Amino acid sequence: MGNVTLKNIAEILGISITTVSKALKDYPDVNKETRDSVRLLAEKLDYKPNPLAINLRNKESKTLGVIIPRVDHNFYSTVVNGIITEAEDRGYLVIILFSGDSSSLEEDQVKLLLEKRVDGVLMSMATETEEIGHIKELIKKKIPLVLFDKTTEEISCSKVRIDDKKASFKAVEYLIETGCKNIVHFRGPLPPQAYTDRFLGYKEALEKHNITYDPSNVYVCDELTFNEGYEFTKKALEEHPETDAIFAMTDLVALGSLAYCQANGIRVPDQISIMGFSNWFMSQNSTPKLSTVHQPIKELGKEAISILIEEIQQRKNEFPVKHFTAQLPTEVIARGTTR
Amino acid sequence: MGNVTLKNIAEILGISITTVSKALKDYPDVNKETRDSVRLLAEKLDYKPNPLAINLRNKESKTLGVIIPRVDHNFYSTVVNGIITEAEDRGYLVIILFSGDSSSLEEDQVKLLLEKRVDGVLMSMATETEEIGHIKELIKKKIPLVLFDKTTEEISCSKVRIDDKKASFKAVEYLIETGCKNIVHFRGPLPPQAYTDRFLGYKEALEKHNITYDPSNVYVCDELTFNEGYEFTKKALEEHPETDAIFAMTDLVALGSLAYCQANGIRVPDQISIMGFSNWFMSQNSTPKLSTVHQPIKELGKEAISILIEEIQQRKNEFPVKHFTAQLPTEVIARGTTR
DNA sequence: TAGTGTAACGAAAACGTTTGCGGTTAATAT
DNA sequence: ATATTAACCGCAAACGTTTTCGTTACACTA
Numbered sequence: 208m209g210n211v212t213l214k215n216i217a218e219i220l221g222i223s224i225t226t227v228s229k230a231l232k233d234y235p236d237v238n239k240e241t242r243d244s245v246r247l248l249a250e251k252l253d254y255k256p257n258p259l260a261i262n263l264r265n266k267e268s269k270t271l272g273v274i275i276p277r278v279d280h281n282f283y284s285t286v287v288n289g290i291i292t293e294a295e296d297r298g299y300l301v302i303i304l305f306s307g308d309s310s311s312l313e314e315d316q317v318k319l320l321l322e323k324r325v326d327g328v329l330m331s332m333a334t335e336t337e338e339i340g341h342i343k344e345l346i347k348k349k350i351p352l353v354l355f356d357k358t359t360e361e362i363s364c365s366k367v368r369i370d371d372k373k374a375s376f377k378a379v380e381y382l383i384e385t386g387c388k389n390i391v392h393f394r395g396p397l398p399p400q401a402y403t404d405r406f407l408g409y410k411e412a413l414e415k416h417n418i419t420y421d422p423s424n425v426y427v428c429d430e431l432t433f434n435e436g437y438e439f440t441k442k443a444l445e446e447h448p449e450t451d452a453i454f455a456m457t458d459l460v461a462l463g464s465l466a467y468c469q470a471n472g473i474r475v476p477d478q479i480s481i482m483g484f485s486n487w488f489m490s491q492n493s494t495p496k497l498s499t500v501h502q503p504i505k506e507l508g509k510e511a512i513s514i515l516i517e518e519i520q521q522r523k524n525e526f527p528v529k530h531f532t533a534q535l536p537t538e539v540i541a542r543g544t545t546r
Numbered sequence: 547m548g549n550v551t552l553k554n555i556a557e558i559l560g561i562s563i564t565t566v567s568k569a570l571k572d573y574p575d576v577n578k579e580t581r582d583s584v585r586l587l588a589e590k591l592d593y594k595p596n597p598l599a600i601n602l603r604n605k606e607s608k609t610l611g612v613i614i615p616r617v618d619h620n621f622y623s624t625v626v627n628g629i630i631t632e633a634e635d636r637g638y639l640v641i642i643l644f645s646g647d648s649s650s651l652e653e654d655q656v657k658l659l660l661e662k663r664v665d666g667v668l669m670s671m672a673t674e675t676e677e678i679g680h681i682k683e684l685i686k687k688k689i690p691l692v693l694f695d696k697t698t699e700e701i702s703c704s705k706v707r708i709d710d711k712k713a714s715f716k717a718v719e720y721l722i723e724t725g726c727k728n729i730v731h732f733r734g735p736l737p738p739q740a741y742t743d744r745f746l747g748y749k750e751a752l753e754k755h756n757i758t759y760d761p762s763n764v765y766v767c768d769e770l771t772f773n774e775g776y777e778f779t780k781k782a783l784e785e786h787p788e789t790d791a792i793f794a795m796t797d798l799v800a801l802g803s804l805a806y807c808q809a810n811g812i813r814v815p816d817q818i819s820i821m822g823f824s825n826w827f828m829s830q831n832s833t834p835k836l837s838t839v840h841q842p843i844k845e846l847g848k849e850a851i852s853i854l855i856e857e858i859q860q861r862k863n864e865f866p867v868k869h870f871t872a873q874l875p876t877e878v879i880a881r882g883t884t885r
Numbered sequence: 886t887a888g889t890g891t892a893a894c895g896a897a898a899a900c901g902t903t904t905g906c907g908g909t910t911a912a913t914a915t
Numbered sequence: 916a917t918a919t920t921a922a923c924c925g926c927a928a929a930c931g932t933t934t935t936c937g938t939t940a941c942a943c944t945a
Contacts, residue, residue, distance in 0.1 A: 212930095212931060212932090213931070213932070214931075222894080222895085223894070223895045223896080224895090224931090224932085225894075225895055225896080225897095225933085225934085226893085226894060226895070228931095228932070228933065228934090229894090229933095229934090232933085234934095235892095236892070236893060236894075237892095237893070237894075238892080238893060238894085241893080241894085255660070255661050256661075256931085256932075257602075257663065257930085257931050257932070258661065258662055258663060259598065259601045259602040259605075259607060259663060259930080259931075259932095260602055260900090260930070260931035260932040260933090261931080261932055261933080262598045262900095262932095263596075263598040263599055263602050263899095263900050263901070263902095263930090263931080263932075264899075264900050264931085264932050264933055264934095265900085265932090265933085266598075266900070268598060270641075277627065278617070278623050278626050278627050278630070279620070279623045279624045279626075279627045279844075280623070281618070283623075284617050284618045284619070284622075284623035284626075285618045287617050287618075287623075287642075288616065288617050288618045288644070291617070291642055291643070291644065292644065295643070295658075300641050300662065301641065301642070302609075302639050302640065302641060303626075303630055303640070303642060304630070304634070305627070305630065305631065319634075321594070322594050322595075322597065323597055323639065324596065324597060324598060433828075433830075433831035434831070459831075462831070463831070466831075466833065470833065489772075489828065491772075492772035492773070492798075492801070492802070492805075494805065494809065505618075551900095551901060551902090552901070552902070553901075561924080561925085562924070562925045562926080563901085563902085563903095563925085564903085564904080564924075564925050564926075564927095565923085565924060565925070567901095567902070567903065567904085568903090568904090568924090571903085573904095574922095575922070575923060575924075576922095576923070576924080577922080577923060577924085580923085580924085595901085595902075596900085596901050596902070598900080598901075598902095599900070599901035599902040599903090599930090600901080600902060600903085601902095601930095602900090602901080602902080602929095602930050602931070602932095603901085603902055603903055603904095603929075603930050604902090604903085604930085605930070
């Protein structure tokens with residue numbers, strides 16, 4: 208029904224399927240006239256090679272699987288933007304699957320991808336994932352795998368991450384250099400690693416500038432919401448009245464901080480500097496505008512896909528593949544909430 | 547390499563491929579013992595049917611194509627969430643492609659999907675799209691198509707939309723019923739239709755309550771940014787000092803309005819009520835919290851996919867398909883910025 | 886005359902699966 | 916003894932490509 212095949216063309220022209228195929232792919236052993244007539248007819252009939260057949264023959268699907276915790280979140284939707292665009296540019300299609308940050312769902316999705324025979328897998332691990340058997344399974348089956356964002360040392364594959372520690376270090380250093388001495392840090396939960404790295408950067412900056420690190424200056428946010436930022440600011444300011452800066456691990460929380468300060472007549476940045484993280488677009492819509500750390504999220508997606516495709520090509524050509532971890536650079540953006 | 551096939555199992559067991567296939571699919575004409583031994587071995591070897599081969603034989607890919615303007619935007623990432631989850635539940639995989647709101651890119655993406663032989667296409671049209679030849683092409687080639695969100699009457703297919711007009715009507719009626727008489731409306735650009743529908747709902751509510759519609763009370767935002775909300779509020783209040791309510795076509799713009807009022811000592815909602823649209827999560831993080839209209843975005847995605855898959859099944863069974871337009875209901879959420 | 890070269894084409898296998906149909910055996914019925 | 920039936924199995928075609936390896940026909944060389 209409907210779709211034109213090589214066979215159709217061959218029958219109409221009274222030649223073999225082989226010749227039609229060759230004519231279309233510029234094989235040298237086909238007469239110029241034959242070739243032209245084939246091409247003409249193919250054009251006229253709007254012939255499109257059936258990828259299902261090609262894939263079966265070539266044992267590849269030109270499709271990549273991507274597993275992320277969710278997509279309705281600024282970070283992931285931006286990264287997906289980079290992933291899909293880059294993949295398409297390189298001739299691959301992408302299938303997105305969600306783990307919902309659940310370990311068992313993540314496992315199911317890996318299995319699904321395995322069954323669907325994607326050419327490679329890109330994934331950001333679910334926060335709660337500790338059993339990594341299903342990921343090792345991928346390695347064992349020789350499916351090219353690249354981990355990004357939320358990664359683990361326990362898996363031997365290429366990884367792409369934001370250099371959270373350095374980013375955080377630079378942000379805190381900026382606060383110190385602009386005169387802050389009592390810097391409170393709102394960190395995220397223990398896994399994922401990224402939040403710990405940001406905390407480590409905070410600590411390191413303090414140490415470098417001879418400010419003694421006080422654990423009670425660090426508050427752990429669980430939900431990473433605006434409200435948490437608001438409430439923890441209140442708490443922090445009560446417990447540490449001497450505070451002159453707040454470094455929050457994400458913009459939304461920082462915005463909550465800012466809201467608390469404004470609601471309570473605390474001048475920002477004169478009394479308290481506030482530094483966010485992510486450069487979410489809303490950070491430009493506060494008054495004053497939020498200072499933050501820009502992370503190249505879309506580029507993260509692009510880079511991850513590039514590395515994955517690279518590895519697929521290498522394996523196909525039986526080149527040796529070497530794994531590595533790429534750390535993408537960040538940038539402090541000083542706006543109105545810092546001095 | 548690597549992957550187990552029916553042939554492998556057949557050879558090991560010394561039986562034919564046919565029998566192996568049948569054993570695995572519970573055909574009645576295979577001996578219980580044979581069946582068991584096949585299943586056992588298949589299990590042991592971790593046999594997974596090759597979808598590429600199955601697809602080729604069945605002439606279907608169990609894959610759906612989705613074209614949206616972008617994904618790094620709350621509305622679309624939420625809708626994509628619904629789309630992917632629902633599709634997966636029903637045994638389909640999804641390929642997402644972006645049109646970037648460009649007509650020519652949209653055309654390219656349609657072509658790509660056509661070449662890839664997806665079983666159906668779901669799409670939200672690019673704003674600038676006026677040439678719809680490529681969409682008609684889909685219809686002509688009998689590819690099941692469902693339009694959602696940004697649709698057009700010129701294409702005969704099923705559509706799924708938010709009932710923007712009614713939503714807007716209810717929102718404005720709420721403002722009127724809580725005592726507002728001079729309601730300014732910030733609308734969006736002309737295409738897409740949704741913004742016009744929201745405007746129409748605004749007008750209709752006015753008329754129903756015998757408030758004369760004044761075109762100068764309607765301002766057209768082009769960018770739909772926070773800043774536009776801020777600036778247009780300033781302008782509107784200068785031009786219409788009697789204004790007692792602002793109805794913005796989206797939450798971000800409404801948040802900009804709120805910011806202007808607060809920066810200029812205008813009491814919300816006492817002096818001016820503000821109503822947003824979308825129930826974006828940030829609408830809960832302002833003080834006072836933003837009143838808005840909730841739209842079931844994720845459900846929109848689910849509904850669209852359901853209809854598409856339904857249509858695919860119908861065609862496969864050669865049932866007649868009938869097209870229709872589903873309008874999803876909305877809900878006014880009164881919070882702190884309205885009386 | 887036999888051998889060599891070359892241009893143009895096609896047969897066939899392969900990728901892995903599904904399924905209509907026919908075949909074989911053994912048991913049962915007439 | 917013959918016919919009928921049921922139970923079990925496998926051949927082969929089909930899905931649409933790609934590519935290896937022939938084959939054919941013809942011209943040219945020695």
